[in-house]
Amino acid sequence: MNDDVTCISCPLGCRIHVEKKGDRITVVGHMCKKGEEYAIQEVKDPRRVLTTTVKIEGGRQCLLPVRSEKQIPKDLVKKCVIELSKIGIKAPIKCGDLVYKNILETGANIIATRDVESVEKK
Amino acid sequence: MMKTDVTVIGGGPAGLAAALKAAEKADVMLLERNKELGGILPQCIHDGFGNFIFKKMLTGPEYAQHYIDKIKKSNIKVKTETTVLEIDTNKNIIATNSIDGIMEIQAESIILAMGCRERTRSQILVPGTRPAGIYTAGTAQRLINIDGVMPGEKIVILGSGDVGLIMARRFTLEGAKVEGVYEIMPRPSGLTRNVVQCLDDYGIPLHLSHTVTSIKGKKRVEGVTVTKVDESMKPVKETEMFIPCDCLILAVGLIPENELSKQINIIMDERTKGATVNERMETSVPGIFACGNVVHVYDLVDDVTITAEIAGKNAAQYVKEKPETTEEIQVVAGDNIGYVVPQIINNRDLDSVTLYFRVQREKKDASIVVLDGKKQVFEKKERIVKPPEMIKITLSKKTLTALTKNELRIDVRCRK
Missing domain, CATH: 2.60.40 (Immunoglobulin-like)
Structure with missing residues (x-):
């Protein structure tokens, strides 16, 4: 099996060639360790960090930006966004707070990516 | 009249980093037009920030939060919802907000960190009617990520700048259909990683050497005409195609926002559209520094922070002894x-x-x-x-x- 992937780990965007012969995987064209890891992961099981917003009540703004703590399978990103569109949480929230545990059995938690103070606190 | 050592104009990533660095050695005041600090970062909810400085992939709000937390713990005097109206070469600043009214600030040194602005339809001259449903990518990003409003359902994106690519993915995840991204140049203008993770991942087509030549719609956008362009970027006859859509997003570049810099005849660089600076990030006016996207548009916020810290350090230094x-x-x-x-x-x-x-x-x-x-x-x-x-x-x-x-x-x- 042969595959070409473009690394998304940094702005360089290396074009990486991955060759799979039985159990042996060879990677050519990467410039760092991250690139090598990315390429192998990308051909085996492509994963992405999920970022979206959830509704927040009683806060100084109506949306809370969130992300998955670790990468989740690429194919599940959209499903997870839909799942998160159904929930709502209450202010105040601190950056890093847990918002949703183990989303769609991916093993990844969804966390807040900013503080949202409650309106009263002002 | 208020007095400070260093006044920083703009509370985005450049202003935050510059203010924090300057505050290590000097009294600092930070003026921000918006309600909150962070500039564009709070609406950039995607990840990919901080790779160099934090050695991990942060989202925009997280990156901003790191510096906002530090500002809160510092002695920096922050004024939000405050617009700077005038500056002069003696470092007098006239600013206004609804609490202080008009205020005069006398600084020893000024750091310009006003960031950049998106190019709009009138700057690229797209012919056609003027219906609702035409937004710059950054405005659409703000509507979706901060205000919770969807700007449209069937989207055409003109220009392949990074914000446009990021928004193509965002629109798709939020349930809209992105018909395609059209780029007048023969190559994408955004980073390769964004073409891959924002377009390719979602099967959104990228049409290079194409542009929008007409917008149709009376009250609301009904569709746009896209046309192929030749090597000199002129539309090619009989390649027009009408695409029904209710929203046109413009991702056609960013221009440093230098209205204030121009008030005092700072020497500008025609190519960057920002001030000319030296290795200390000092402009042609001694004691007035500039950093971040007001100097030239960076790809990465990490580099904005790094150069803003240079400006901050040297502005504080200038207050102590003029080099x-x-x-x-x-x-x-x-x-x-x-x-x-x-x-x-x-x-x-x-x-x-x-x-x-x-x-x-x-x-x-x-x-x-x-x-x-x-x-x-x-x-x-x-x-x-x-x-x-x-x-x-x-x-x-x-x-x-x-x-x-x-x-x-x-x-x-x-x-x-």
Whole structure:
């Protein structure tokens, strides 16, 4: 099996060639360790960090930006966004707070990516 | 009248980092037009920030939060919802907000960190009617990520700048249909990683050498006409195609926001649309510094932070002792380079100087060469250089000390 992937780990965007012969995987064209890891992961099981917003009540703004703590399978990103569109949480929230545990059995938690103070606190 | 050592204008990533650095040695006031600090970062909810500084992929709000938390713990005097109306060369600032009214601030040093603004329809002259449903990518991003409003359901994106690519993905995840991204140039103008993770991942087509030649719709956008362009970017006859849509997103570039800088005749660089700066990020007016996207539009917020800290450090230093300008080395953009920042080196007695630039044309097996007169003093090999990806090179103390001429030229050559 042969595959070409473009690394998304940094702005360089290396074009990486991955060759799979039985159990042996060879990677050519990467410039760092991250690139090598990315390429192998990308051909085996492509994963992405999920970022979206959830509704927040009683806060100084109506949306809370969130992300998955670790990468989740690429194919599940959209499903997870839909799942998160159904929930709502209450202010105040601190950056890093847990918002949703183990989303769609991916093993990844969804966390807040900013503080949202409650309106009263002002 | 209020007095401060250093006044920072703009509370985005550049202003935050500059203010924090300056506050280590001086009294600092930070003025921000918006309700909250962070600039554009709070609406950039995607990840990919902080790779160099934090060695991990943060989202925009997280990156901003890190600096906002530090500002809260500092002695920096922050005024939000405050607009600066005027500045002068004596570092007098006139600003206004709804609490203080009109205020006068006397600073010893000013740091310009106003960021940049998106180009709009009127700057690229798209013909057609003027219906609702035409937004810049950043406005759409704000509507979706902060205000919770969807700008449309069937989307056409003109321009392949990074914000446009990010928004193509965002629209798709939020249930809209992105019909395609149309780019007038024969290459994408955003980073390759964004073409991959925002378009390819979601099967969104990218049409290069295409542009929007007409907008249809009376009250609301009903569709746009897209047309192929030739090498000189002129529309090619009989290649027009009508695409029904209710929303046109413009991702056609960013321009440094320099209305204030122009009030005091700071020397501007026509190529960057920002002020000309030296290695201390100081403009042509002594004691007035500039950093971040108001100088030139960066790819990465990490580089904004790094250069803003240089500005902050030197602004605080300027308050203590005004440095003598001993010499002036012009940094010249040579073969295949559009511009270089900083444009001037005034003091070589430094541990290092980092130069930022973009190439004009994509080249494989490139060699970046720095020339002191005819003598080559630096070389760096790159496998590939592309216009959307900013290049930085760092000249060491040894290289700087050995310079003899008052002109430093950078060329990007082909090794083969």
